[in-house]
Amino acid sequence: MGQKGGSKIGSRxxxxxxxKLDASFVEKARHTTAFIVFKGxxxxxxxxxxGSNVGHPYIPKQLHISETEAMAMASCTTDGxxxxxxxxxKGHIPDDI
Amino acid sequence: xxxxQPIAIPLNASAxxxxxxxxVVIPFDVRFSGQVYTSTSVIFLYDIxxxxxxxxxxRSDEINLSIDRLANYEIKKPIPVRIECIDDNEFLAEVSxxxxxxxxxxxxxxxxxxxxxxxxxFERYKSKERLGMEPSRQLQFLEAHxxxxxxx
Numbered sequence: 050m051g052q053k054g055g056s057k058i059g060s061r062x063x064x065x066x067x068x069k070l071d072a073s074f075v076e077k078a079r080h081t082t083a084f085i086v087f088k089g090x091x092x093x094x095x096x097x098x099x100g101s102n103v104g105h106p107y108i109p110k111q112l113h114i115s116e117t118e119a120m121a122m123a124s125c126t127t128d129g130x131x132x133x134x135x136x137x138x139k140g141h142i143p144d145d146i
Numbered sequence: 147x148x149x150x151q152p153i154a155i156p157l158n159a160s161a162x163x164x165x166x167x168x169x170v171v172i173p174f175d176v177r178f179s180g181q182v183y184t185s186t187s188v189i190f191l192y193d194i195x196x197x198x199x200x201x202x203x204x205r206s207d208e209i210n211l212s213i214d215r216l217a218n219y220e221i222k223k224p225i226p227v228r229i230e231c232i233d234d235n236e237f238l239a240e241v242s243x244x245x246x247x248x249x250x251x252x253x254x255x256x257x258x259x260x261x262x263x264x265x266x267x268f269e270r271y272k273s274k275e276r277l278g279m280e281p282s283r284q285l286q287f288l289e290a291h292x293x294x295x296x297x298x
Contacts, residue, residue: 056232075266075270077262077263077265077266078262079258079259079262080248080259080262080263082263082266082267082270084270087278089276090276090277090278091270091271091274091276091277091278091281092278092280092281093278093280093281094267094270094281096247096248096259096263096266098248098249098250098259103236103249103251104232104233104236104249105249106232106238106249107238107240107247107248107249110245110247111245111246111247113280141278141279141280142278143278143279
């Protein structure tokens with residue numbers, strides 16, 4: 050089911066992506082921030098709104114991927130390992146890590 | 147073209163700097179939760195006759211504002227924010243220079259979400275010894291704009 054804002058990434062999908070990337074969660078009053086850590090180094094972050102029908106169109110940009118790739122993670126066709134390999138290939142994660 | 151929700155604009159004659167048909171170029175302050183955000187955007191009034199009211203239909207896809215107050219931190223210099231109407235009652239608030247964004251059901255909601263997220267990121271990243279490339283860049287940006295923790 051599509052989300053508002055033209056983004057298919059709702060709160061549920063955002064949480065699935067965060068868990069798949071083994072995110073560290075920081076809860077705030079109105080939202081949760083998912084911090085993506087790779088081998089002990091902070092790598093990316095994105096905020097997750099609470100509520101079932103809200104869009105998160107900014108997540109792909111903050112993860113350096115396309116919306117299609119983000120949805121592939123949310124629908125379990127891409128795993129975290131594949132994502133981190135892509136990030137290394139794109140130069141977002143240094144080779145020595 | 148999206149139509150933003152009505153925004154309270156303090157209207158006075160000196161605020162109107164140019165009129166082109168149904169479009170008006172107007173610098174304005176927007177008040178949310180008692181705080182004032184100054185916009186430097188050019189906005190286009192849907193109906194110029196509504197200048198006589200306190201509310202105007204703003205016809206624009208984008209507004210540029212700046213955050214000059216955070217709940218728990220002093221501000222060194224205003225943080226530029228771009229607000230985009232992305233759907234009915236759905237707004238994206240983004241600090242483009244730092245790649246930090248949140249959405250909200252109103253401009254005020256999106257801004258509040260963004261401010262909370264900015265504080266989360268700032269607190270987290272400044273406590274870490276080693277950061278990746280993007281977080282390092284984000285922290286550098288935030289440290290240039292955010293000062294000491296506010297005394298409670």
